[in-house]
Amino acid sequence: MPAGSRLDETLRAGKKALRTLPGALLLGSTGARLWADYLDPVPGFSGRFDFIHKVNIPLLFKITNNLAESLEPCQTEWFPSHLLMAYTGNRLSLEERKFITWNDCAVSCQTWTNRSDEELILRLETYGDSFSERIENYLYGLFNIEHYSFNVSGAIAVSDPTVFEELRLKPGETKAIIVAAAFGISGQDDIALLKERASSYAESGYTVDQLVVNQSNEYQIWFEKTPTFASSDPVLNKTWTYRWFLLRHNLADPQYGHLSYPLFYEGRSHKKSKKPFSKGGWEFSKLINLSVPLHIMDARWYHDPVYSEGPLRNMKSAPGEDGMFSCLTVDSILHSFANFSCWAAYKLFLVHRNTEMIVDLLPAMKSNISAWKRVNGNDQDHLMIEHKHTRTGKEYQPSYWYFHQFPKNPKDKATYTHLKRVDRAVYHYLNTLGVAKLCEATGDPEAKVFFWQAEEIKQDILGKMWNEDTKFFYDLHYQTDEKAFVKNIVGIYPGWAEILDDQFNGMIEHLFDEQEFRTKCPFPSVSADSPAYSQEGGWMGHFVKGRNGCVWDGPTWPYTNSIALDALAKESKRRNHQFDRQFAYYLREYSFLHFMQRDLNQPGLVEHYNSATGEPLSDEQEYNHSYYIDLLISHVAGLSIEKDGIVLDPLNVDLDYFCLDRVKVAGMEIRISYRKPSVSSEIPFSEDGYRLYVNDKLIFSNPTLCRTELTWKELTIS
Structure with missing residues (x-):
């Protein structure tokens, strides 16, 4: 077995396609800026393709033929580094392997056989007149992207230039064709460089098999800087491997605008129109500051810290108007979600000890904390008020509507109440503590101030949000401090923050109650005994964001599963390993979410799941807003x-x-x-x-x- 095939053989997955578009094939390999939202089952790169952000390019290139209008049914085999598509009919056969390289080349390696008694004619086609300029044996083109500040230029090279007009195969003849298209930012990336990149594949002289092996080997190189984990449990082993692929699949390096440093995307798919060159809808392929610390928790164990440091540097370079770390596209500074990026930066520092980076980032982290207090703080305590239910990334959690008896129309702003949220308060505590510890590590004299602030936040969380009768932490009315008696999964976050002692025993046990959080697919985002609990993500019997919308009133989310498991492990250790057995069970259940139908041969993680059945509720495979690697390192290996x-x-x-x-x-x-x-x-x-x-x-x-x-x-x- 070639060295580069190790990851490919471990994670190969047969056909992977979008649930909502069954014929839309997925591609594992991604470039620094170029990737496939999905591929049509045709030779070449037809489907929807994106560059830096969602741009919905419908066609890079494809090869057409005169003998078969459709190449379905075809066999497909998904590998992390490439996709295999094979078709055999009465008139022709085709085997194609295609991939996108890190330097943004779309490469198709095709082998055609004419099985008919007439000539097989093959032609290269591109999108409209986008690649109308031909110079010698190369095509040059441009995609205009109206909704971003960049346009995408490209160069196409082929192993046999006759495919530009007509490549003819006689009956019984077999022909291998290699087509490569290199893409860059118009005006920034030299077109001669793009031509050189494309020709390095199409005109390399390598066979199809050699090119595929080279791609597999090159893709494997990134994973040589990861730790390894092997155990007697194949579920943990394979999930570990898949989680490292998840980081690599969502790794991007736009080197443009507000995203000048590397980062991880929250996902490569999108809840957007698939209309060519459209923008409408929500996209995950940008810097989303909510998911940044979740990425860092796992990626900090990668041998090179550049990918964990990159998102922090991007946010530091483009602060929001109020000084907060914010979501970013290359062109825009967007809103800010609640997050624990400053704490994650401290955890990253502990592994790599990059003092220079911390000294550079500390002023921005201090500004982030000050902005939180200015925008979300209040005069009565050190807790944070959440004014918009979307800003903790857990929209439609029922506690916002508790004081209005869970109305049927949650979109009416008059029916929900601003809250002092447990999750934002815990994030605020951890961020403040993280900055204190980083100040201490770098000799910054403000360390004492931040340690004092963290202690004040901690005491307010413990003193105000805890309910002794029910042994749980609750969100509070923003004016009266009255508790919203809804058991959100974030009510166990104080255990994750390690601020509890024995007087809070009883909190973590809520995870074990079948009437609360021990559903068949744990952990629901709100306790199953809540009047507003909805396992599939509707609201009081109605969909408020569509069938696949994000509604945090019952579905299970990898995001909070990672934190809940972290909290459970820490509470077990604090209480003399009392809950190790429960942690083991829930860790495996979380692991199974990474595989369609719990089949280890079908890796794929989505955004959220039906908490009673485990059914995937969204269609964004390879979704990346949780952590897992850190759980195995910190709690299984210890x-x-x-x-x-x-x-x-x-x-x-x-x-x-x-x-x-x-x-x-x-x-x-x-x-x-x-x-x-x-x-x-x-x-x-x-x-x-x-x-x-x-x-x-x-x-x-x-x-x-x-x-x-x-x-x-x-x-x-x-």
């Missing part, structure tokens, strides 16, 4: 990075063995392994017990899983 060293504290999730390897922290390489003594010695790990290696040297071992703390000095003993 590795936490602290200021003065590391803590090992794994949960017992009943694995026979596991090995977390190739973790790079503060210049050290860490490996953590475990094997039950009773397990066969034929498994990959030959040594019993729980073990820590630093730079291949055994530093710590114990016969069983256990907790221990190690200082940097202890970790670097020669």
